[in-house]
Amino acid sequence: MLELADLHTYYGNIRALRGLSLSVERGEIVTLIGGNGAGKTTTLRTILGLVRPRRGSVTFNGTRVDTLATDRIVRLGVAQSPEGRHIFPRMSVLENLELGAFARRDRDGIAPDLERVLSLFPRLRERLTQKGGTLSGGEQQMLAISRALMARPELLLLDEPSMGLSPILVETIFRIIQDINRQGTTILLVEQNARMALRVAHRGYVIQTGRIVLHDAAAALLRSDLVRKTYLGET
Amino acid sequence: MNSRLGAAVLAVVLLAYPFVDQAVGLHTVHAVSDGMIYMLLALGLNIVVGYAGLLDLGYAAFFAIGAYAMGLLNSPVLGSPLYGHAWSFWLCIWVAAAVSALLGLVIGAPTLRVRGDYLAIITLGFGEIIPVAIRNLGDVTIEIGGWRPIERLNLTGGENGVNPVGRPYLPGVPFETDPVPWYFLILIIGAASVWAMTRLRDSRLGRAWMAIREDETAADCTGVNPVSTKLLAFALGASFSGFAGSVYAAKLQAITPGAFEFQVSIMLLCMVVLGGAGSIRGVVLGAMLITVFDRVILSQTTFLVRGIGRTLGVPALVSLDLTLWRWFFFGLGLVLVMLLRPQGLAGRRVQPLAGADVDEAAALDAAPPRVEAIPRWLREQIATGPVAQADALLDVRGLTKAFGGVVALNAVDLVVPRGGIIGLIGPNGAGKTTFFNVVTGLIRPDAGRLTFAGASLVGLRPNAIVARGIARTFQSIRLFQYMTVLDNVLVGEHCRLEARVAGAVLRPPRVRAEEARARERARSLLTFVGLSGKEDELARNLPYGDQRRLEIARALATEPRLLLLDEPTAGMNPRESHTLTDLIGLLRRELSLSILLIEHDMQVVMRISDRITVLDYGTRIAEGTPTEIQRHPRVIEAYLGTGAPQEPVVPGV
Numbered sequence: 001m002l003e004l005a006d007l008h009t010y011y012g013n014i015r016a017l018r019g020l021s022l023s024v025e026r027g028e029i030v031t032l033i034g035g036n037g038a039g040k041t042t043t044l045r046t047i048l049g050l051v052r053p054r055r056g057s058v059t060f061n062g063t064r065v066d067t068l069a070t071d072r073i074v075r076l077g078v079a080q081s082p083e084g085r086h087i088f089p090r091m092s093v094l095e096n097l098e099l100g101a102f103a104r105r106d107r108d109g110i111a112p113d114l115e116r117v118l119s120l121f122p123r124l125r126e127r128l129t130q131k132g133g134t135l136s137g138g139e140q141q142m143l144a145i146s147r148a149l150m151a152r153p154e155l156l157l158l159d160e161p162s163m164g165l166s167p168i169l170v171e172t173i174f175r176i177i178q179d180i181n182r183q184g185t186t187i188l189l190v191e192q193n194a195r196m197a198l199r200v201a202h203r204g205y206v207i208q209t210g211r212i213v214l215h216d217a218a219a220a221l222l223r224s225d226l227v228r229k230t231y232l233g234e235t
Numbered sequence: 236m237n238s239r240l241g242a243a244v245l246a247v248v249l250l251a252y253p254f255v256d257q258a259v260g261l262h263t264v265h266a267v268s269d270g271m272i273y274m275l276l277a278l279g280l281n282i283v284v285g286y287a288g289l290l291d292l293g294y295a296a297f298f299a300i301g302a303y304a305m306g307l308l309n310s311p312v313l314g315s316p317l318y319g320h321a322w323s324f325w326l327c328i329w330v331a332a333a334v335s336a337l338l339g340l341v342i343g344a345p346t347l348r349v350r351g352d353y354l355a356i357i358t359l360g361f362g363e364i365i366p367v368a369i370r371n372l373g374d375v376t377i378e379i380g381g382w383r384p385i386e387r388l389n390l391t392g393g394e395n396g397v398n399p400v401g402r403p404y405l406p407g408v409p410f411e412t413d414p415v416p417w418y419f420l421i422l423i424i425g426a427a428s429v430w431a432m433t434r435l436r437d438s439r440l441g442r443a444w445m446a447i448r449e450d451e452t453a454a455d456c457t458g459v460n461p462v463s464t465k466l467l468a469f470a471l472g473a474s475f476s477g478f479a480g481s482v483y484a485a486k487l488q489a490i491t492p493g494a495f496e497f498q499v500s501i502m503l504l505c506m507v508v509l510g511g512a513g514s515i516r517g518v519v520l521g522a523m524l525i526t527v528f529d530r531v532i533l534s535q536t537t538f539l540v541r542g543i544g545r546t547l548g549v550p551a552l553v554s555l556d557l558t559l560w561r562w563f564f565f566g567l568g569l570v571l572v573m574l575l576r577p578q579g580l581a582g583r584r585v586q587p588l589a590g591a592d593v594d595e596a597a598a599l600d601a602a603p604p605r606v607e608a609i610p611r612w613l614r615e616q617i618a619t620g621p622v623a624q625a626d627a628l629l630d631v632r633g634l635t636k637a638f639g640g641v642v643a644l645n646a647v648d649l650v651v652p653r654g655g656i657i658g659l660i661g662p663n664g665a666g667k668t669t670f671f672n673v674v675t676g677l678i679r680p681d682a683g684r685l686t687f688a689g690a691s692l693v694g695l696r697p698n699a700i701v702a703r704g705i706a707r708t709f710q711s712i713r714l715f716q717y718m719t720v721l722d723n724v725l726v727g728e729h730c731r732l733e734a735r736v737a738g739a740v741l742r743p744p745r746v747r748a749e750e751a752r753a754r755e756r757a758r759s760l761l762t763f764v765g766l767s768g769k770e771d772e773l774a775r776n777l778p779y780g781d782q783r784r785l786e787i788a789r790a791l792a793t794e795p796r797l798l799l800l801d802e803p804t805a806g807m808n809p810r811e812s813h814t815l816t817d818l819i820g821l822l823r824r825e826l827s828l829s830i831l832l833i834e835h836d837m838q839v840v841m842r843i844s845d846r847i848t849v850l851d852y853g854t855r856i857a858e859g860t861p862t863e864i865q866r867h868p869r870v871i872e873a874y875l876g877t878g879a880p881q882e883p884v885v886p887g888v
Contacts, residue, residue, distance in 0.1 A: 035780075035808055035811075036778045036779040036780045036806070036807070036808070036811070037778035037779065037780075123663070123664060134638070135664065136663050136664040136665075136667075136668060137663065137668065137710050137711065137802075138662075138663020138664060139663055139664045141663070142663070160806060163805055163806050164663070164710065164802060164805050164835065165663060165835060166660075166661070166662045166663055166835050166874050167835065167837055167874065167875050167876055168662070168873070168874055168875060168876035169662070169663060170835075171876050172876075192806055192807065192808050194808070194809075230808075230810065231808055231809065232809060233808070233809025233810050233812070233813060
């Protein structure tokens with residue numbers, strides 16, 4: 001479904017991605033784990049066309065998308081819940097969610113989806129008329145994920161969805177990620193919480209300094225020395 | 236060495252220019268001198284816009300105030316007693332600067348509460364008010380029921396302006412129609428201004444301006460008083476326009492209100508933006524380009540085009556006046572610069588320093604914090620500072636805060652003992668960050684007591700609370716992004732330093748010593764948190780984990796007794812979290828620093844907290860030791876869930 005081949009992305013002179021390749025098959029949860037500054041977020045930004053790769057290609061459902069504008073890529077069925085939330089602070093929670101469905105053509109499907117995300121996150125239902133900016137950090141995180149879900153994407157990109165959430169919500173979020181996936185959404189998950197991410201994912205990639213250094217089934221990665229030592233904090 | 240050579244070349248060029256001009260017969264000295272007056276104005280505006288980040292659309296008003304202060308004091312028109320002495324000009328120029336600075340304060344005051352667009356609109360209004368007031372105060376009559384206390388009073392000369400204005404007097408130097416003495420007068424004032432501004436920029440005050448520009452809330456919470464800092468920016472920015480206005484009035488020997496219209500404000504803003512807001516070099520460059528273009532190139536080109544028109548016999552070209560198109564070209568230039576180089580021609584550096592390729596392996600193996608690395612001065616400052624008499628350093632009772640109908644905090648009690656680490660946990664939206672915001676003075680509580688080291692904190696501004704000894708970090712990192720790593724920490728020291736405006740400009744030995752000590756301390760703090768070698772990098776270019784550590788270093792620079800950490804390990808991998816946890820434990824153990832910690836990583840909270848308070852919907856639902864909290868049924872239900880923590884954690888460090 002998604003194919004990244006030999007991506008080289010730069011910020012000015014800084015090489016953020018150095019020949020990164022990975023693929024996501026339909027129906028999978030694939031996780032990308034790595035340290036700060038390894039290039040995880042850059043990978044997602046490159047997929048969405050927010051930065052342009054200097055070399056390499058991004059293919060989505062057989063279409064080259066690395067030259068398309070971001071809104072075109074979103075219309076093809078990719079949605080992202082960005083790191084650091086980036087919600088619309090002066091719009092209400094409901095308006096934020098409705099904007100998530102902005103590019104959809106199936107008007108009838110929107111109401112049931114709204115109901116679905118509100119039942120996933122009852123907290124948002126309580127806050128429906130509040131301005132996005134008045135939500136607490138964790139609530140904004142829920143809103144960002146919900147807004148991405150409202151696009152009913154084929155491919156959902158999640159950038160650190162568990163960041164800033166309480167333990168019980170972290171569990172909930174990962175359960176929701178699995179639910180969404182079972183309902184047919186393919187997911188590329190970027191996480192610091194490698195333990196949880198690898199538990200829900202089918203496959204995983206480990207990224208270091210802009211390239212993939214390890215790639216395997218999630219269960220195998222959980223057992224690998226590199227992952228255990230570096231990303232799970234085991235000694 | 237290179238920069239010294241450049242400076243020498245520049246000095247020679249500036250000194251030789253008017254004589255070369257006269258020898259060659261270019262006759263541009265007048266135009267260039269006028270241009271330098273605008274350059275000086277643009278530099279003053281740069282303090283307000285470039286350093287403090289306050290968009291001022293009415294800066295020409297200060298130009299008018301400076302010019303009229305000189306005009307009215309040093310002119311026979313209104314019978315000023317100061318007119319006609321040899322020293323008149325030299326006195327009045329200082330008076331004009333002082334009057335401008337004072338009005339800068341007056342005008343700055345009502346604009347302090349607003350920011351951004353609103354501030355710009357207020358200054359726009361002010362810029363319109365001044366010329367209109369000057370026009371209409373030339374003939375004032377007040378009539379109250381037939382009684383006329385004031386009749387036909389001339390305050391400003393009205394539409395006719397003030398004419399003549401006295402010239403400066405120096406023995407042997409004729410300030411007449413020859414432009415050369417004027418050129419040198421303006422050059423000296425300009426050079427002195429650039430010198431003073433450079434020193435201001437690199438001082439405690441300059442850093443405070445930039446911190447306000449970058450993030451006013453974070454600056455307030457780092458100990459910078461936003462009110463006085465912004466007022467000083469307005470006042471000092473205005474004082475330079477007082478000098479510029481004075482010289483302008485004396486050079487023209489006549490002033491009229493028409494010289495201070497809105498367009499002047501816009502032209503000055505163009506100079507700042509074109510060259511690069513916040514960069515003295517950039518503003519000089521921008522002012523030079525615009526003036527030379529306006530005064531020299533446009534008129535010369537018009538001359539040329541007309542010549543061509545005459546030769547070719549094209550009447551349209553013969554009657555062309557390109558100077559009428561000046562705003563067209565300014566606008567076009569501005570659009571192009573914004574598209575191609577939005578930071579201005581010589582604007583701030585935004586790219587990472589060369590060779591900043593992240594060596595991830597090294598980053599992952601970041602050295603654990605060491606006891607020896609704790610800066611000695613910090614140890615001494617914190618140990619010798621005012622010590623709380625009571626056991627409770629921070630004592631919060633019945634703290635309540637509601638936003639509209641939502642009760643964010645409901646009668647919350649919390650005590651942080653001296654040298655204790657208290658965890659504050661709870662579901663998202665439970666009111667944890669609101670609690671921090673109330674303690675740090677960002678939000679006023681509706682009810683409750685808030686006592687720190689025996690004194691109440693209620694009603695204090697955030698910067699005053701920092702001065703008392705409470706520092707914080709933010710959930711979403713709030714560094715001063717376009718300042719260097721070192722400057723970020725130096726802003727943290729702001730409230731412990733004393734240099735004021737005069738000290739910053741004149742740099743007496745006391746200020747030099749203080750600044751040197753501050754830099755040394757900042758460097759030692761950066762070494763302690765593991766950021767040595769990155770002092771000159773812009774904060775925004777640091778990797779995430781480094782930004783978190785820098786925020787802690789900045790908080791420590793305020794010499795706190797209590798440190799509030801809002802999710803310090805969010806977004807860190809387990810190894811980084813572990814290192815940071817060690818660092819927090821070290822601070823407590825070695826410095827007896829008290830710490831209040833919001834954190835969702837239970838491995839961290841349970842490991843280092845002495846006691847934990849749990850909030851849910853603004854209410855304290857539990858309080859106890861980590862072991863008690865882990866077993867508490869309501870906490871498990873509302874917060875922990877059944878799966879976490881995966882393994883039992885041994886509390887205590």
